[in-house]
Amino acid sequence: MVRITMVHIDLNLLRALDVLLEEGSVGAAADRLHLSQPAMSRTLARIRRATGDEILVRSGRGMVTTPYAESIRAEVHALVHRAQSLLHRDADVDLRTIARTYTLQCNDALAEFLAPRLARILPAEAPRLRLRFLAEPASTSDDLRRGHVDLRVSSDPAESAEMQSSTIAHDRLVAAVRADHPRLDALGSPAGFAGLGHVIVSRRGRLHDLVDDVLEAAGLRRHVLLTAPTVAIAMQIVAAGDLVVCVPGGLLAAQLASYGLASRPLPVEVPAVPVVLAWHQRHARDPAHRWLRAHVRRLILEQTSAA
Structure with a gap:
């Protein structure tokens, strides 16, 4: 069992611990959390004080997780997602006030189709949201699970029980x-x-x-x-x-x-080629993510139905 208590650690620190355990690197974790590397190092120091464990230690030119860190990895991951679910409120959410960046992964043709249409919708409905389009990787990746990608549009179904997916159309x-x-x-x-x-x-x-x-x-x-x-x-x-x-x-x-x-x-x-939306279950009830999924689904359905 995780011996961390809320007296010693807040939810932001727990989220940072989750990312550090996934990345195994202070630099990569800093990039994920949009922090500077010195700030991430200070966060790791706080986690070490709270847990009484080094969490990450030097090994050659990189870092590896300690046995204790490995033992709590799955539970920390589950705690973070459970906390997000418990504290998330759907009621009275004003999308115009949500400042967030979502990363969409799709091929270049889908990006060319979706990006200008979503760019016309954002200013009126969700002006503080930002969208980042990424190309599809050359091989299978776990970017959705690791939080590097928030929404994938492809012909591939979800890879694991952690992921959710919806086949929204078929294109000839x-x-x-x-x-x-x-x-x-x-x-x-x-x-x-x-x-x-x-x-x-x-x-x-x-x-x-x-x-x-x-x-x-x-x-x-x-x-x-x-x-x-x-x-x-x-x-x-x-x-x-x-x-x-x-x-x-x-x-x-x-x-x-x-x-x-x-x-x-x-x-x-x-x-026909299936068009599949896939996302991690952490986003299932996120109002802004649901808004994004709904618009992507509508745009693709309108286009494929008209063809």
């Missing part, structure tokens, strides 16, 4: 080429489509995706020339040559037009 893939592509009619048949040169959008650099699985099941194989880490780069490549890229057609309708691209339905049946 389309084949996009430059409007004056010499073989635009090839998109009308599976064989013609497979015979074109293809670009795949993959932040991990994969040369094979679901479209390839469907084509191979039909006895076809497409020629993937290259991958691009972002939708914007893929569209630039396609706009400048004779390649084709498969992208969600509803959410990306405006971007397709801005790059001068024509789009056609895929000539093979590929499952």
Whole structure:
């Protein structure tokens, strides 16, 4: 059991302890809590006095948690979230008075779609909220659990019981080429489509995706020339040559037009791409976070329904 008492430690210090245990670094914890490193070091000193334990100790060029710190990690984490839930009040919340920064993680196309629309809403409804958009990582991360990301918009469901998620829409893939592509009619048949040169959008650099699985099941194989880490780069490549890229057609309708691209339905049946909101359970009853989720959900639903 945690031997810390509220006589020795307040909730802010408990939150700092939680972050220090997660990060294992004074510098990283300072970044998470928007503090200077000297201020974080002073906070760690207060925690050491309150607990009678070093919590973090030097090991080579870094720091490691003490056995006691490891033993209380899970309970401290649970206490922080329980306290946030108990002290949180939904009644009489005026979003215009809440000063907070939320970090949204999504691909570049979704950021291009959401950011300007949310920027128009914020001044009137939540003028003191700030939004920070982050790119999707190249590999699976626990940014939601660690508090580095507050809301993720992707095709991936929640990874663990700590996370909550909601599939809010499905978007059909389309084949996009430059409007004056010499073989635009090839998109009308599976064989013609497979015979074109293809670009795949993959932040991990994969040369094979679901479209390839469907084509191979039909006895076809497409020629993937290259991958691009972002939708914007893929569209630039396609706009400048004779390649084709498969992208969600509803959410990306405006971007397709801005790059001068024509789009056609895929000539093979590929499952629609789910659009999933995911967040940590700590945000479940946060009024400002619920406000943000509601607007993101509405914007995406309106766009995909209109497509």
